[in-house]
Amino acid sequence: MKNYDVIVVGAGFAGATIANLLAKANKKVLIIEKRAQIGGNMYDYKDENGVLVHKYGPHIFHTNYKEVFDYLSSFVPFTKYEHRVLGNIDGTLVPVPFNFTSLEKCFDKERADYLKNKLLALYPNQTRVSILDLMNSDDEDVREFGLFVYEKVFVYYTAKQWGIHPDKVDKSVINRVPVVLGYDDLYFADTYQYMPVEGFTKIFEAMLNHENIDIRLHTSARDVLKFKDDKIFFENEEFNNILVFTGALDELFDYAFGALPYRSLRLVFEKYDVTYYQPNSVVNYLTSEDFTRISEFKYLSNQDIKGKTTILKEYSLKYDKDNKESDPYYPIQNEENIALYDKYHNLAKQYPNMYLCGRLAEYKYYNMDMVIKKAFEVANNIINKDK
């Protein structure tokens, strides 16, 4: 084996960012990736229709971290993209997050005017309010309105997505989607909302195209790494340099304390001989259907393709570690699962040269910008350790 300074497991944004920064700092890096390609869950490619599709579900870049946007846009050109989502409530399409346009579509004019005025008076300095705050308001009308939105927007969608009633889902998950007190119909409130003109995969190709980086695809950490007596072995040789792990910790440690629960997705792509299938990039099905949402990729990067389109329906289901087709997508945050994760984390701490980063390795519901920001920190820690 070549003498690598760092082995990085996983070529998603966590692993690719760390590998890129360490390679630039003159470290020899080996990336191990079990899939057939780099990019992690951000991987996109052109399908038979010529449509750029996201293999692991629709991904939209948005952030308030200037350093993250500057970093990514140093690799490829980005174009402004403001994401809007429509929700199908009993057959009517309304903006999500639920805003004043949605309110006007769901209530008669008199009631809508009354509710809008009341909300503006009660929340004079707030444009985005938590649905949970509305439902717990001291004001009876606001409470009733909050309950209406909860029932129509959150209950069925969340039951489909998480397999449980939203009352049992961590508040931080529900609070990702607020209620908007105004007509703003953007899904995200972040300063930087852009998409890479030619897709996400091209970013990874540019990040990892470095003479200090080698990549081994089709290689699982479980097959090449062993952990014994507080030592790490790579292909049966003791490895005393740095290991960065971005996969699932329970899998790495052979499910020693039991499996960490995740939600997975069954992703169904459909191709149609029409220019557009639906009026918007994403339509959430809030009161009907078994799938949660339909994404139409052409909208996500303004792809000008006539007479053909590709859509994606997402069916949420339990992750099954024994099924090769099943992928762990969403960590399920609750006290019990976090306590279980902590056991694995403590085990990982026995290996001081091992660094954890990413949605799986940290068991956190991170957006991509959070993962990249975390990766900056980990790379800096590794570089500074050697100083």
Ligand code: FAD
């Ligand atoms: P991943 O991208 O999962 O990469 C981990 C990599 O490690 C994978 O390639 C995996 O194959 C590899 N790996 C794992 N275990 C091993 C092993 N044992 N051996 C070798 N390789 C291994 N974020 C946004 O900002 N905007 C969005 O719109 C958005 N939409 C999303 C939609 C969906 C459906 C999902 C599931 C997530 C979405 N996210 C979004 C979150 C985003 O995907 C993640 O934050 C980001 O991709 C996580 O990067 P990562 O490197 O931590 O993990």
Ligand code: UDP
């Ligand atoms: N959610 C909902 N209705 C919606 C959109 C979101 O109930 O129309 C809830 C659901 O529980 C979801 C969570 O809010 O899991 C977070 O939504 P987000 O769009 O951030 O999820 P992601 O894009 O990460 O799947």
